Amino acid sequence: MNKLHWNILPSDVAILREMASRVRHIADSDANRALIDLWYAHDEGREHRPLILTETDGGLNMVAPDWKPRCQEPWAQGQEWGLFANLLHHEIIGDDFPIEPFVGVGWAIDRGTLGVETHLTQPDAGGPRGAYHIDAVLTLPEGLDKLRRRQFRVDRDQTFAAIEILSDVYDGLLGVRPRQNPWWTLGLTQEAIMLVGLENMMVYMYDQPEALHGLMAFLRDDYIAFVKWMEREGLLTFNNANDYCGSGSRGYTRSLPQRDLPAGATPRTRDLWTLLESQETVGVGPTQYGEFIFPYEAAIARQFGRVYYGCCEPVHTRWDILKTMPNLRRVSVSPWSDEDFMAAALGRTLVYSRKPKPTMVSTERFDEDAIRQDLRTTMNITRRHGCSTEIVMKDVHTLHGEPNRLTRWTRLAREVSRDVYGE
Secondary structure (H helix, E strand, O other): OOOOOOOOOHHHHHHHHHHHHHHHHHHOOHHHHHHHHHHHHHHOOOOOOOEEEEEEOOOHHHOOOOOOOOOOOHHHHHHHHHHHHHHHHHHHHOOOOOOOOEEEEEOEEEOOOOOOOOEEEOOOOOOOOOOOEEEOOOOOOHHHHHOOOOOOEEEHHHHHHHHHHHHHHOOOOOEEEEEEOOOOOOOOHHHHHHHHOHHHHHHHHHHOHHHHHHHHHHHHHHHHHHHHHHHHOOOOOOOOOOOEEOOOEEOOOOOOOOOOOOOOOOOOHHHOEEEEOOHHHOOOOHHHHHHHOHHHHHHHHOOOOEEEEOOOOOHHHHHHHHOOOOOEEEEEEOOOOOHHHHHHHHOOOOEEEEOOOOHHHHOOOOOHHHHHHHHHHHHHHHHHHOOOEEEEEEEEOOOOOOOOHHHHHHHHHHHHHHHHHOO
16 A cells, blocks of 8 residues: 655654654644634634734745754655744744644645646746746637646545555654645636736737637636546545635634535535635736636636635726625735725625735845834724734745844734734
């Protein structure tokens, strides 16, 4: 059954168990339980202070540059990194990241291909985060004939083997369970643009509208087929606790799973959160968004119990359309959104998921007065409108060589929260 061929070193196991013991101690603490209760209150729209989160897109080593794995085997180093990420939030950054006494293992899934290979052109010195050009591999309308339905496959033995090994490693300290659904977003436009190119997609809205509708319908059906295949195969896993929910948020909710799910049953799509967004279409108007994007993503939203919408796009310009999104619960208020407009629109009904500008912590000067003013502006607005608010410092690619900046930003956020909210 064990297809992983992991080399289990006693020294690695000892390191992981020591770290797991620290994680378990935090998870069992009164402070952590109180924080989890606050996350549930947050989802239910009860009045409370803003929840503060941080997320680096350049790696946690920006915050702890001297940290190096002590484990020797690659599988153990991966586990060590995951445990360290939990400890880092609690012991260094001090944000509102809760700790759960579990380790999640994802199913080994192959989603197949659409029958065409996408291609990017990058400069030689571009690096993994550098610039690139999306090379169109389909021309509409004739390119639609090249698309094929994906064939999905799962290697259960690989996942079961990992769970078996890790259950022995963490025995008596942390639980081990399948707990990772294999997508970040079910938004459609990134996939569409990878096929036809960004500029082409915009032009197709005018000179090939029928073909573009055909492409979006194909992708919609493919995405729904994938999640329904996972449902039939019993592969979906819950994401209603300290699970990555949407664009930086956490999934705590008592509204999922649905009440009709039998005890002990694997979840269905309607028992889960999903993220939908369309960052790539920021350059098109609300009318085009409403015709070519929204109906297809709304069909996906109907499959799920709760929807987090948005990431970097300014949602206020398309709110008249977005507010009808099925099962919408949380909305990303990016640096380019009209904060006051969105606070009035969301009120107590939908969670206000604010994303400050990451340049606040990334550029040469760490300006504490500017950070306080930015946070105070947000909190004054959200308190006035009674919003259930989370503030997520995300998309951080650099801390300009100052590892403590996220910790300092978090402390400033707490300071402003005490001034505005009294807590």
